[in-house]
Amino acid sequence: MIPALAVKNYTLDYATAAGPVRVLHDISLQIGPGEVLGLVGESGSGKSSLAWALMRHLPDNAREIAGSLHLGDIDLQRLSPRELTRIRGRRLGMVFQDPSTSLNPTLTIGRQVTETLIQHRGIKQREADVLAVDLLSHVELRDPAAIMRRYPHEISGGEKQRVIIATAFGCRPDIILFDEPTTALDVITGARILELFARLREETGVAALYISHDLALVTRVADRVAVLKHGRLVEQAPAAEIFRAPRHADTQALVQAVPRPERRLIHDKSSDEVLLAASDIEVHYGRATLLGHAPPPATKRIGLDVRAGEILGLVGESGSGKSSVARALTGLAHFSGKVRFDNREITDARDMNAAYRRDVQIIFQHPDSSLNPRQKVSEILSRPLKLYGGNTAEIPRLLEQVRLPTSFADRWPHQLSGGQKQRVAIARAFAARPKLVICDEITAPLDVSVQAQIIELLLALRAATGTAFLFITHDLNLIRQIAHRIAVMRRGEMVDLLPAEDFDAEHVHPYTRELMAASPVPVG
Amino acid sequence: MIELFVRLIRRPQGLVGVTLLALIAVACLFGQALAPYAPEKIDFLGRFRPPGWQNWLGADQFGRDILSRLMVGARSTVPMALIATFVGSAAGAIIGVGSAYLGGRTDEAIMRTNDAVMAIPGLLLALLLVSTLGNGAGNAVIAIAVAFAPGMARVTRSVALNVRNQDYVKAAIARGEGAAWIIFREMLPNVMAPIVIESTIRVSFAVMLFATLSFLGVGAQPPASEWGLMVADARQYMYQAPWGLIVPAAAIALTAIAFNLLGDGLRDALNPKDER
Numbered sequence: 001m002i003p004a005l006a007v008k009n010y011t012l013d014y015a016t017a018a019g020p021v022r023v024l025h026d027i028s029l030q031i032g033p034g035e036v037l038g039l040v041g042e043s044g045s046g047k048s049s050l051a052w053a054l055m056r057h058l059p060d061n062a063r064e065i066a067g068s069l070h071l072g073d074i075d076l077q078r079l080s081p082r083e084l085t086r087i088r089g090r091r092l093g094m095v096f097q098d099p100s101t102s103l104n105p106t107l108t109i110g111r112q113v114t115e116t117l118i119q120h121r122g123i124k125q126r127e128a129d130v131l132a133v134d135l136l137s138h139v140e141l142r143d144p145a146a147i148m149r150r151y152p153h154e155i156s157g158g159e160k161q162r163v164i165i166a167t168a169f170g171c172r173p174d175i176i177l178f179d180e181p182t183t184a185l186d187v188i189t190g191a192r193i194l195e196l197f198a199r200l201r202e203e204t205g206v207a208a209l210y211i212s213h214d215l216a217l218v219t220r221v222a223d224r225v226a227v228l229k230h231g232r233l234v235e236q237a238p239a240a241e242i243f244r245a246p247r248h249a250d251t252q253a254l255v256q257a258v259p260r261p262e263r264r265l266i267h268d269k270s271s272d273e274v275l276l277a278a279s280d281i282e283v284h285y286g287r288a289t290l291l292g293h294a295p296p297p298a299t300k301r302i303g304l305d306v307r308a309g310e311i312l313g314l315v316g317e318s319g320s321g322k323s324s325v326a327r328a329l330t331g332l333a334h335f336s337g338k339v340r341f342d343n344r345e346i347t348d349a350r351d352m353n354a355a356y357r358r359d360v361q362i363i364f365q366h367p368d369s370s371l372n373p374r375q376k377v378s379e380i381l382s383r384p385l386k387l388y389g390g391n392t393a394e395i396p397r398l399l400e401q402v403r404l405p406t407s408f409a410d411r412w413p414h415q416l417s418g419g420q421k422q423r424v425a426i427a428r429a430f431a432a433r434p435k436l437v438i439c440d441e442i443t444a445p446l447d448v449s450v451q452a453q454i455i456e457l458l459l460a461l462r463a464a465t466g467t468a469f470l471f472i473t474h475d476l477n478l479i480r481q482i483a484h485r486i487a488v489m490r491r492g493e494m495v496d497l498l499p500a501e502d503f504d505a506e507h508v509h510p511y512t513r514e515l516m517a518a519s520p521v522p523v524g
Numbered sequence: 525m526i527e528l529f530v531r532l533i534r535r536p537q538g539l540v541g542v543t544l545l546a547l548i549a550v551a552c553l554f555g556q557a558l559a560p561y562a563p564e565k566i567d568f569l570g571r572f573r574p575p576g577w578q579n580w581l582g583a584d585q586f587g588r589d590i591l592s593r594l595m596v597g598a599r600s601t602v603p604m605a606l607i608a609t610f611v612g613s614a615a616g617a618i619i620g621v622g623s624a625y626l627g628g629r630t631d632e633a634i635m636r637t638n639d640a641v642m643a644i645p646g647l648l649l650a651l652l653l654v655s656t657l658g659n660g661a662g663n664a665v666i667a668i669a670v671a672f673a674p675g676m677a678r679v680t681r682s683v684a685l686n687v688r689n690q691d692y693v694k695a696a697i698a699r700g701e702g703a704a705w706i707i708f709r710e711m712l713p714n715v716m717a718p719i720v721i722e723s724t725i726r727v728s729f730a731v732m733l734f735a736t737l738s739f740l741g742v743g744a745q746p747p748a749s750e751w752g753l754m755v756a757d758a759r760q761y762m763y764q765a766p767w768g769l770i771v772p773a774a775a776i777a778l779t780a781i782a783f784n785l786l787g788d789g790l791r792d793a794l795n796p797k798d799e800r
Contacts, residue, residue: 332694352700358699366691370690
């Protein structure tokens, strides 16, 4: 039997100014008809390069050194551009990571779906219209005829990804490449997309290559899993086995790094002393203009308290207002309501004095944008020291505290990896010797294994300094490992505030239960 | 810095721009010494002498050597344009970044005032200012700087608005930094690339605007050998001695093109995404 897709001894280099860099070493993979192969690896492991190689869309500086790529009996490397357009989409579909950029914003959804169908299925416009409505209803989109007339910005991210999946399946390809299709979506939407994928796969029997950095997620969708590390294939095994009995050390590390709610990482109890108490917080963006009212507040009278030395988790899907709370507490957004900190009442960002600014620090989600690209690490770290009366001689100590070599003081942010940048941001926050650190999704853009290291670092810093954390995340499994108490938010309201141990109990809010069901719990 | 220069001259437009500017710089620095004649030396026998071995680019109505005047005049044309652009760009950049940082109603007020100033054509505004301040090269520089600042403020503000939303600026606000630090140290360095590109292109406008002011008689005053003034002087004898008009006009055009090419080259060289 001919496999749907076969990669044999494939080796790929990128030619750079500093000489060739090998990104894929001798990769051999096979996907049988109707099989789903999960490809797991950290960022930079070369998994996207493999996807691009299969789509024949490599950058100009890519050099294919050895090996072959076969789709059924077609040799992909020998195809002329004209033959390629007949293969792409029709026999080899692709679903990208970010649904917001893979649809053309100036064309209606209907136009984009039917155009693809007309191109690849060779049907007439009228048939394509009928087929498109049929396909869109098949991916559980409500009122597909209306969706067809809308533009991409008029539908949500989850709906966009459904449209793309519908289009990919609609062309009836032999195999579809999924490049992290749920990473840009929030947990619940992502979980629904995975359910949809499983159903469509059962119905159509299409083969798929599913690329992701999340091993737990891949084991739920794939039949077999291949683990990629630094461009080398380290292990291939059936999905059920790889989690229970990982053979290779790198796979074991990946399995270890997956957060599991039952494996608690903190064991102490927090004190009862309240450090920060916020009540009736409403966050306002924009203001009333001459012609319109101000938009409704992003949060609806939220109240929460953080105790000294406590880790308080704040979970919710995107748009639930959890980041707005962080912005209000750091004076970055206008809010109404009261914040009580250190026996001082704060009702406005102007009330936040230097002492409050020092005691409450924030770490942002994106390490790329939270460090000024035109300042060296030493300058970035020296600012809080100068502002809050520290000594710049402490910079080496700060770097050591976050386990970075002291020589990094002379580096520019672009010379650091994502995890290292996030460590610098953490060092900047701790330079102020704060009492409360607000972490706004700080691990979301990082790989699972880097995430585990950052979490370990934060817990070590907490043990050393007794700092409290307000940890904002959408990863319920992660926060159940580390938090004392967890608050759950939905659409600007707080629906639950429970000790972490009580999450398995009966009395949780239905939404919290839904959130737990959507969080991929590892197989085995 | 050296790396940037190498990237700049690797592109044809960058190389041509840099070469032309190097020639202009030589004329500005050593024009006086290299010129074959003194710029104000009158030769009655050589009035309207066409280009030839005696006067390479011909002579004007007083028999003054046009090449010499051009070389000496470079010093009073190009540096003036550079100073005017620099002052205008710096002022505009600070207004733009400051406006983007302050935001809200302050931003609105600054930008609407800015729009009002922008609505007046640059030349008209410059003429207005010069006629109020008085004739002369120094006042022309101020006038051009004022005419340039609003456009620059607009360009800078649009870039600065993006930077304003970056987390490092939020981090600076959250830790309680002052406005001056945030504007000058956090935001300004990150909007420099578009400012540099925009101002190199604007230098060419400044050269032309400065020449125009001199041509209209409100910029440099005779007997200075400023290029615009040379064009103005030669206009009367356009049919007798077209070289008197063509040569300085070509010099102005060439300088403008050189700065434009440099701007184009810099835009490509400063684009970090284009790593090849």
